[in-house]
Amino acid sequence: MAYWLMKSEPESYSWADLLRDGGTEWNGVRNNAARLHLKAMKVGDEAFFYESMSTKAAVGIMRITRTWQPDGPDDAWASVAVEPVRALDNPVTLKAIKAEPRLAEMELIRQSRLSVCPVRPEEWKLVLEMAKSA
DNA sequence: GCCAACGTTGGC
DNA sequence: GCCAACGTTGGC
Numbered sequence: 001m002a003y004w005l006m007k008s009e010p011e012s013y014s015w016a017d018l019l020r021d022g023g024t025e026w027n028g029v030r031n032n033a034a035r036l037h038l039k040a041m042k043v044g045d046e047a048f049f050y051e052s053m054s055t056k057a058a059v060g061i062m063r064i065t066r067t068w069q070p071d072g073p074d075d076a077w078a079s080v081a082v083e084p085v086r087a088l089d090n091p092v093t094l095k096a097i098k099a100e101p102r103l104a105e106m107e108l109i110r111q112s113r114l115s116v117c118p119v120r121p122e123e124w125k126l127v128l129e130m131a132k133s134a
Numbered sequence: 135g136c137c138a139a140c141g142t143t144g145g146c
Numbered sequence: 147g148c149c150a151a152c153g154t155t156g157g158c
Binding site: 007009030031052053056094112113114115 | 142143144145
């Protein structure tokens with residue numbers, strides 16, 4: 001099972017929106033690297049829901065419930081289906097992630113504009129711990 | 135095929 | 147509001 005991080009601007013679609021909906025189609029991604037990640041996702045993979053811009057923190061955990069399907073008239077873009085698993089006990093802010101040396105290699109940090117990126121298992125575990133103690 | 139110009143994302 | 151990072155487009 002793989003871990004991911006998926007960004008959304010809370011002004012357009014927030015964690016609260018996802019909870020309300022009980023799940024959503026993660027579409028509208030228009031970036032080649034992000035698309036590759038979407039296509040690599042499998043059912044049961046887990047992902048952090050990261051709110052960018054005004055919040056700038058990982059706030060919840062989602063599960064992939066369906067592998068990719070075309071997002072648009074052809075296979076050029078992909079979307080996956082997700083559902084909320086649970087909120088993090090505390091949001092893990094970008095600031096906190098940047099302050100943690102063991103998270104310096106996270107794709108979130110290395111390529112800040114990438115809206116869908118992989119998370120290494122040890123990074124996933126560490127972020128969960130940070131959410132507990134924050 | 136290179137690179138400058140431009141657009142978008144997202145942190146600060 | 148600004149700017150850095152990155153992707154895309156188009157002229158040559």
